[in-house]
Amino acid sequence: MKRWIPWLAAAAVVVLVGGGAWRAMAARQQQQKALAQAASQRAEAPMQLAASELVGVVRRSLVLGVPVSGSLRATESAMVKARVAGELQGLTVREGDSVRAGQVLARIDATESQARLRQAQQQADAARAQVDINQRTVTNNQALVNQGFISATALVTSQASLESAQSTYRAALAAADVAKKSLEDTVLRSPITGQVSQRLAQPGERMPIDGRVLEVVDLSRLELEALLSPADSLAVRVGQRAQLQIEGSAEPVVATVARINPSAQAGSRTVPVYLAIAQNRGAPALRQGLFVQGLLDTGRADVLTVPLDAVRTDKPAPYIQAVRDGKVAYLPVKTGARAVVDGQTLVAVEGAPEGTVVVSGRMGQLREGTAVTTAATPSAPVAAASAPATRPAP
Incomplete structure (x- = not known):
């Protein structure tokens, strides 16, 4: 009889442990079921979106534009060179000095x-x-x-x-x-009226024939050479105007297309376009070599637009998060021209009907099919687009 006592005790322990484990598993399953039900209830509850969190697809007239950039250069510049060999004498002008056409700048020992x-x-x-x-x-x-x-x-x-x-x-x-x-020829004269931009020799130097002495530039006429892609160059015409921005200056500079190169460059296949800079009183002081960038107006287009940040690009094709029948739907779109209006960048879109309600870009990505409710009419982008719009990159 005494031999069975240990076995009975062991069996009791096993029963107690098994019962505790079963109760723990049951409690865990019950907890998981409750969490799943709560999550399901939360998922079924629609997301409340304020009017400021929604935008609309609005038709508007955008000013089309081609982006241009480059460095300013003087239309007229001249390199003063020694026409005879000899010692350089009488060179007194330096960078920044103003000179007149025909003025004696230096001499070669005669x-x-x-x-x-x-x-x-x-x-x-x-x-x-x-x-x-x-x-x-x-x-x-x-x-x-x-x-x-x-x-x-x-x-x-x-x-x-x-x-x-x-x-x-x-x-x-x-x-x-x-x-x-x-x-x-021993007398070196300035061929144009302007300012000395470079002094390349010093008095007393032995100058060879065609040795460079000074560079003179005329800042009264400046131009920008912009290199455009073949697609962008097709819309450019002589006389079109551009708004340029100088680095470090808030004042825009107006430029006009003066010439278009008839040939594309051999290596890059870009087309040089030359824009004459308007020198107005009160405008910022312009210098040769300053970097400028801006937009060249090429026309207008009546297009459907949304704010650029509302277009998502985390998928192979761009799309917008449209609100349809109270749910979020991904709507693929094709983007076009862009415009910055009152600090907001707008982009032309194809594939979205006018008046479509779109989730604002600041809301981030929402799961497709998410139920939403709107508190009011979505806030539309700025009422009028008057700034130039850039063409999409090919």
């Missing part, structure tokens, strides 16, 4: 040029004297031939000598002109 000019002039004088001698010889021979003292052959020979002397004289005069031009 000692050698002056000596060559004197030599050429003396050779011309000698040739002229030889012409005079031959001319008198021809005159005398003509008289002697008429009197029969010499033959006509001597006259012909003297006439040939005269013609040769005259040719030598004309060559000497041309050489003197070349020497005179070389002497004039």
